[in-house]
Amino acid sequence: MIKPESLLRPTPAGLYCPPGDFYIDPTQPVDRAVITHGHSDHARAGHGAVLATPETLAIMAERYGADFAGATEAAAYGVAVHRDDVEVTLVPAGHVLGSAQAVVKWKGLTMVVSGDYKRRRDPTCPPFEPTPCDVFITEATFGLPVFRHPPDGGEIARLLRSVAQFPERSHLVGAYALGKAQRVIRLLREAGWDKTIYVHGALERLNRLYEDHVVELGPLEPATVATKQDFAGAIVIGPPSALQDRWSRRFPDPVQAFASGWMQVRARARQRGTELPLVISDHADWDELTATVDELRPGELWITHGREEALARWSELNGIKARALALVGYDDEEEDG
Amino acid sequence: MRAFADLLDRLSLTASRNAKLTLVRDYLRDTPDPDRGWALAALTGDLTFDAAKPAFIRKAVEERMDPLLFRWSYDYVGDLAETVALVWPAKPGANREPELSEVIDALRGATRAEVQRLIEAWLDVLEPTGRWALLKLMTGGLRVGVSARLAKQATADLGGFPINEVEEVWHALHPPYEDLFSWLEGRSDRPRPDSPGRFRPTMLAQAIDEAVDFGRLDPADYAAEWKWDGIRVQAVNEEGVRRLYTRNGDDISKTFPDVLQVLDFEGALDGELLVMGDDGVASFGDLQQRLNRKTVDAKLMARHPAGIRAYDLLADAGEDTRLLPFRERRERLEAFVGRLATPRIDLSPVQPFETWAELAALRASPPAGDPQIAEGLMLKRWDSIYEAGRPKGPWFKWKRDPFLIDAVLMYAQRGHGKRSSFYSDYTFGVWAEVEGKRALTPVGKAYFGFTDEELKQIDKFVRDNTLERFGPVRSVKAQPHFGLVFEVAFEGLQRSTRHKSGVAMRFPRIHRIRWDKPAGEADELVTLERMLAQMEGR
Secondary structure: OOOHHHHOEEEOOEEEEOOOOEEEOOOOOOOEEEOOOOOOOOOOOOEEEEEEOHHHHHHHHHHHOOOOEEEEEEOOOOOEEEEOOEEEEEEEOOOOOOOEEEEEEEOOEEEEEOOOOOOOOOOOOOOOOOOOOOEEEEEEOOOOOOOOOOOHHHHHHHHHHHHHHOOOOOEEEEOOOOOHHHHHHHHHHHOOOOOOEEEOHHHHHHHHHHHHOOOOOOOEEEOOOOOHHHHOOOEEEEOHHHHOOHHHHHOOOOEEEEEOHHHHOHHHHHHHOOOEEEOOOOOOOHHHHHHHHHHHOOOEEEEEEEOHHHHHHHHHHOOOEEEEOOOOOOOOOOOOO | OHHHHHHHHHHOOOOOHHHHHHHHHHHHHHOOOOHHHHHHHHHHOOOOOOOOOHHHHHHHHHOOOOHHHHHHHHHHHOOHHHHHHHHOOOOOOOOOOOOHHHHHHHHOOOOHHHHHHHHHHHHHHOOHHHHHHHHHHHOOOOOOOOOHHHHHHHHHHHHOOOHHHHHHHHOOOOOOOHHHHHHHOOOOOOOOOOOOOOOOOOEOOEEOOHHHHHHHOOHHHEEEEEEOOOEEEEEEEEOOEEEEEEOOOOEOHHHOHHHHHOOOOOEEEEEEEEEEEOOEEOOHHHHHOOOOOOOOOHHHHHHOOEEEEEEEEEEEOOEEOOOOOHHHHHHHHHHHHHOOOOOOEEEOOEEOOOOHHHHHHHHHOOOOOHHHHOOEEEEEEOOOOOOOEOOOOOEEEEEOOOEEEEEEEEEEEEOOHHHOOOEEEEEEEEEEEEOOEEEEEEEEEEOOOOOHHHHHHHHHHHHHOEEEEEOOEEEEOOEOOEOOEEEEEEOEEEEOOOOOOOEEEEOOEEEEEEOOOOHHHOOEHHHHHHHHHHHHHO
16 A cells, blocks of 8 residues: 555645645645635645636636636536546535535545535535545644534524614624625525625625625625615624724624634634624534544544644544644634634 | 523623613513523522532533543633533433523522532533533623623613612512513512612712802702712611612622621611721722622721711611601701711711802812812702602712823723724823833723724824734833823722732723823823822821
């Protein structure tokens, strides 16, 4: 049996595949890259050639401009592509629009790089597809037993209850611009909120892109046009950083909400001045991480980033060899979550 | 249980008083009896449990999961109840969640071992917020930023009544308060308030407007007294039921057994709780040593003996005196206090005066002795009845002018709620000799006293002159030739070991912003030390 390190190995620039000469989600500019999804810590501009799903390529072009890489190749979900002797297949990861796991096969060895993923339903992207493998390379952003994300419907219901309870105030929801914002909007529509949702300028292009890719978002308006009073009773969505910035002052006595897995921990909410934490995450929580590892039962578990030590401990206790790669450059403390 | 848990969860992160009132009121409106009554009792502190010790909770969770994973989780979250609520393994197919009243019924009469089994079974069936709420309830003290007063205000709001009406009946009621809710919702008469030892809602004074009021008020209509610097209390002894209440009706009898012991009368007194030393009344700092304690030891009582300076009589041997004019109440008060044998209840003297100018002079330079540390003067209309609330006209407070110093802004912290996009909480300092160098030392923190417009300007100053950021706090450029000077007003000074400067201010607020003043010309620490020596050495 070939050693897994011959196929994929951690390097300072990210996971590198020597026989195929490519990196997966490199954190520095490289000649050949495979990109799992469009979040800026995984998808950077300036690579020579990029392989990704068509949706991820569209997101990168929207964020960085059409010339974000020397060359691009789109690989639809489930279609095998070759890089020298290595076969790469992108399969859904359920994280955001276009997000994929990279299934890498070479000489009978199968390794799966999950990228970021979650296991629960997301109305904006297809669900995670478990793929049997010798080595499963997982993230562990929420790799502690304290992270148990509740059903998102309940969180949206809490938001709508608060809107009804405080009709004179506006509700400002912090949500990461790619993925989370559109998912929150979609969940609000599913819960019956058909009024105009006001959005921060930073979300507009990505919203349009999501709408082009089959996700209907309903009536949206930029959160700039109306006068202060018009925002009473309204739901406004903006990137998390804007909530604590001067931008938020145009709203009447806003209830600050924040949609993130980090909101599970009260101290984190308090620290940010969040009055209404909404535990809605695009990452797998502890139960999803452990259930996924248990379902796949890979020969080895590699953990790229996050709280590696706890997930490694759990794997060892459950008889699965685990290894923490401690890759740097992926923002697990930041606003994506 | 779920609605109660959601309420606590929401309250714990809500800063605005109005928002808290809405949350509590809506909960009480939407939740059936008896659950809402138990919840109200938990919020007002009338229902506390000490059923689960941290060691038991820890042991229970470590039986269910890897202790190392638990430790890492606890290290990350930092709060035991919250950690356990999150990590507790869900039990599939468990029973339905208990209602709050079921929890309370089950705990009654359960033995210690049974209590522990019950708690574990409830943790199995609740979701994380419910587990967190249960653990908070079981370990005593909810600590969600709601005072008993606020909970009563929300209760009164439910029926559209003034809070006094709720406070007056409160001590005749018991959880789960079904008779109270029935009255508030118009289904029955108001519960009878006249149980012995009950609290009578307090009459409060308005601040006098010197420019307007003295021109239209006749000095002959008013009595003047010193405004004592303690806490307002109501001392009651009726048919052997002795109680000491704060002005909000919180029962503090247990904290002051020495005071309770000297209430050898039949009636209800309104007065100021003070620490009474051999050489007169001690400062508020001494009284603070006695406040907010659940248990008191004899040493503490001996060192800081408390007493009451009486200024009104609300009940006299079974007779309600509140509808008598103040002049008559005062005469009866003097006779009442005169009959008492203890030095620990004395009379707040009435200060004779003829003109407002004469009274102003008295306020500006109080005579030697206790008036030196009074907060100012009280004016009470001789013909006024004792009326709950803050009626306009009969009572005025005329506070001493505040102390003022010029201090330099050193740190700014982001505010909460409405102010979360503003740096609105300011730590300021004065100049001191630190290791041979003249440097700023922090002396206090203030977050009000400025207008919204001024807040915007200060916020801009903070953002433009940030040195470093520590989470929600920024340090601000503050040097002799550059910095922002605040004129800070405060009510008094105390020695403090917690502050590096050794002094702590009472009630500091921003009085004026001195954009014009060079930071190097702000006050020195020695100025504060001199003020403190003066206050202590009266």
